Amino acid sequence: MEPWVVATSLIFLYLIITLVIGVVANRRLSSSAEDFLLYGRRAGPIVLYLTVVATYHSAFAFLGSGGFFYTHGIGFWVAGCWTILVGAITYTLGVRIWFVGKQFGYVTPADILGDFYNSEAVRIVAALVSVVFTILYIQVQAQGLGYILSVASDDRIPFALGTAILLVVAATYLMAGGLRAVYWTDVLQGIWMYLTVWIGAIVLTVRLFGSPLELWRRVALERPDLLTLPGPQGFFGPGMWFGMTMVLSFGVVLQPHMLIRYFSASSARTIRLLGATTPLYLASLYIPTALVGLAGALVMPGLDVPDRIFPLLLFEYAPAWLTGLILAGATAAAMSTLDSILHANMTVLTRDVYQRYVNPEASGPRVVAVGRLIVVALLVVAFFLSITSSDFLVVVVTMSAAGAMQLLPGICAVCLPSPRPLTKAGVLAGVFVGLATLYVATVAVPHPLGMHGGIWALLANWIVALVVSRFSAPPDPATQARIHGALEEFMYGDKESS
Amino acid sequence: MSSRPVRSHWWPRTLRGRVATIAFLGGMLLAQPPLVFQLANRVEPWILGLPFLYAYLSVIYAALLALLLMIWRWRL
Numbered sequence: 001m002e003p004w005v006v007a008t009s010l011i012f013l014y015l016i017i018t019l020v021i022g023v024v025a026n027r028r029l030s031s032s033a034e035d036f037l038l039y040g041r042r043a044g045p046i047v048l049y050l051t052v053v054a055t056y057h058s059a060f061a062f063l064g065s066g067g068f069f070y071t072h073g074i075g076f077w078v079a080g081c082w083t084i085l086v087g088a089i090t091y092t093l094g095v096r097i098w099f100v101g102k103q104f105g106y107v108t109p110a111d112i113l114g115d116f117y118n119s120e121a122v123r124i125v126a127a128l129v130s131v132v133f134t135i136l137y138i139q140v141q142a143q144g145l146g147y148i149l150s151v152a153s154d155d156r157i158p159f160a161l162g163t164a165i166l167l168v169v170a171a172t173y174l175m176a177g178g179l180r181a182v183y184w185t186d187v188l189q190g191i192w193m194y195l196t197v198w199i200g201a202i203v204l205t206v207r208l209f210g211s212p213l214e215l216w217r218r219v220a221l222e223r224p225d226l227l228t229l230p231g232p233q234g235f236f237g238p239g240m241w242f243g244m245t246m247v248l249s250f251g252v253v254l255q256p257h258m259l260i261r262y263f264s265a266s267s268a269r270t271i272r273l274l275g276a277t278t279p280l281y282l283a284s285l286y287i288p289t290a291l292v293g294l295a296g297a298l299v300m301p302g303l304d305v306p307d308r309i310f311p312l313l314l315f316e317y318a319p320a321w322l323t324g325l326i327l328a329g330a331t332a333a334a335m336s337t338l339d340s341i342l343h344a345n346m347t348v349l350t351r352d353v354y355q356r357y358v359n360p361e362a363s364g365p366r367v368v369a370v371g372r373l374i375v376v377a378l379l380v381v382a383f384f385l386s387i388t389s390s391d392f393l394v395v396v397v398t399m400s401a402a403g404a405m406q407l408l409p410g411i412c413a414v415c416l417p418s419p420r421p422l423t424k425a426g427v428l429a430g431v432f433v434g435l436a437t438l439y440v441a442t443v444a445v446p447h448p449l450g451m452h453g454g455i456w457a458l459l460a461n462w463i464v465a466l467v468v469s470r471f472s473a474p475p476d477p478a479t480q481a482r483i484h485g486a487l488e489e490f491m492y493g494d495k496e497s498s
Numbered sequence: 499m500s501s502r503p504v505r506s507h508w509w510p511r512t513l514r515g516r517v518a519t520i521a522f523l524g525g526m527l528l529a530q531p532p533l534v535f536q537l538a539n540r541v542e543p544w545i546l547g548l549p550f551l552y553a554y555l556s557v558i559y560a561a562l563l564a565l566l567l568m569i570w571r572w573r574l
Contacts (some may be wrong), residue, residue, distance in 0.1 A: 074549070074551060074552050077551075077552060077555050077556075078529075078555075080529070080555060080556075080558075080559040081526065081529050081530070081559075084526075084559060084562045084563065084566070085526070087563075087566050088522060088566065091566070091569065091570070096507075213547035213548075216547060216548055216549060216552075217547075219549075220541055220549060224541060227541045227549045227551065227552070228539050228540060228541060228551060229534075229535060229539045229551070238531030238532060238535055239531075241530065241531055241534070242530055242531055245530065272570055272573075273570065275566065275570070276566045276567050276569065276570030277566075277567070277570075279562075279563055279566060280563055283559055283563070290552075415507075416506075416507040416508055417504050417505070417506065417507045418506045418507070418508055419506060481504075484504045485502065485504060487504075487507070488502050488503075488504045488505070488507075489502055491507065492502070492511065493502065
């Protein structure tokens with residue numbers, strides 16, 4: 001049997017398994033909106049662990065990181081910094097986000113900020129930032145899926161058709177089972193992608209070089225420029241190194257699909273366990289992708305699309321069945337993020353727009369039905385976004401995370417009490433200035449002085465927020481006492497509500 | 499509503515918490531500019547068959563991962 005047939009068949013087998021999981025999840029679904037949107041806030045450590053890591057790692061980790069090692073060398077091992085920082089953020093900020101969510105019924109980032117500042121303007125801005133910047137992320141995942149299927153089928157399935165098929169499958173199981181289906185498929189996807197990327201990298205390295213250590217030695221002989229900073233093209237300068245560390249940790253954590261995972265946890269203990277242990281998975285996934293990228297740089301130099309290096313090496317040097325399994329793993333990486341983003345956008349639009357402004361009295365089943373319709377609409381948007389742009393994966397991801405990061409000062413003001421919290425006017429002014437700066441520092445004058453545009457944006461945001469807060473009315477004292485008082489009791493009281 | 503006075507949550511209140519935070523930030527600093535560029539930006543000496551920069555970062559990451567696990571174990 002030809003390799004493309006085996007690879008494509010295994011991907012379709014994987015898709016069928018995810019659909020079956022969606023159907024089973026549907027049978028467990030209650031009519032409650034919270035069950036559909038938040039898994040009933042009952043996610044335990046194993047499910048939550050795998051959904052967090054599978055959601056965090058996407059087509060970007062599976063394909064983009066190999067491409068980055070291929071092009072820029074081991075500077076991409078900076079990924080260890082941001083994945084470890086994600087753990088620390090989860091441990092400190094995530095547990096507080098979980099608590100206020102559980103205590104006050106929050107479902108989205110806009111809920112947190114809107115309630116604390118008692119402001120519709122803040123709520124709307126937070127919802128808009130959440131949706132706009134994660135839709136960019138949908139585009140990335142959808143494009144990744146299209147690439148994978150077209151590569152697996154040896155271009156017999158066109159990019160657009162591949163994207164459409166995989167989007168429809170993800171949307172189908174999401175509509176069937178809500179967040180439960182997303183989480184259950186993420187469990188499968190998280191295990192599958194981790195095992196396959198390791199197996200694929202080891203098999204390729206051993207076949208091509210005899211061992212990973214021999215690969216390192218050959219890189220030193222033939223491409224020593226890949227082993228130091230800032231890399232062959234000067235990409236990993238100090239500003240970009242620091243910027244990617246901040247943006248791909250704080251920025252990704254603040255995207256709604258990650259925040260929703262905090263809200264859905266069953267306990268504070270679960271969140272803390274995630275904070276301490278998820279970096280093990282997140283960081284170690286970049287060990288095999290480094291092997292893939294560096295091996296590719298030696299045996300297949302000069303690729304136009306470096307993101308394709310992993311599948312191209314597999315087709316050339318790995319058995320067909322393994323190639324299929326691994327490409328199904330790549331599909332899993334992209335779908336586990338895509339379904340979570342679709343779900344998060346659906347949740348934001350259902351909760352912050354429909355329930356808030358259109359039909360506040362909507363019943364649970366009604367909310368679920370509207371949510372499903374929104375998924376269909378998002379599906380169409382995602383498809384058109386994916387076929388109308390072809391930007392380099394990592395650049396797009398980085399910009400979308402930098403946008404979501406502009407909510408950081410506001411979220412910190414709510415979740416980390418201080419004697420002088422930011423005010424409503426401060427947060428709004430900060431977000432507007434931050435987004436304007438982000439545009440200038442990523443599009444008009446990309447990364448001024450070598451520093452990542454997202455860092456300039458966050459800096460401007462925070463400074464403006466602090467200055468404006470100094471001269472504007474503080475949050476309502478009663479609301480502040482309610483939320484900060486509860487947090488104080490939770491974090492430092494006699495008993496933790498875990 | 500809680501009757502406890504609200505104090506800043508930006509800095510740990512226990513000694514062990516402060517030590518852990520400083521250790522984490524210090525470790526992260528070693529993996530950030532300018533230190534990583536000044537101390538570790540070279541291929542040699544090779545460590546366990548790995549180029550120096552890669553091994554240097556891997557050791558720091560391993561230490562930070564261990565620290566996170568200790569923080570969790572200590573319930574900080």
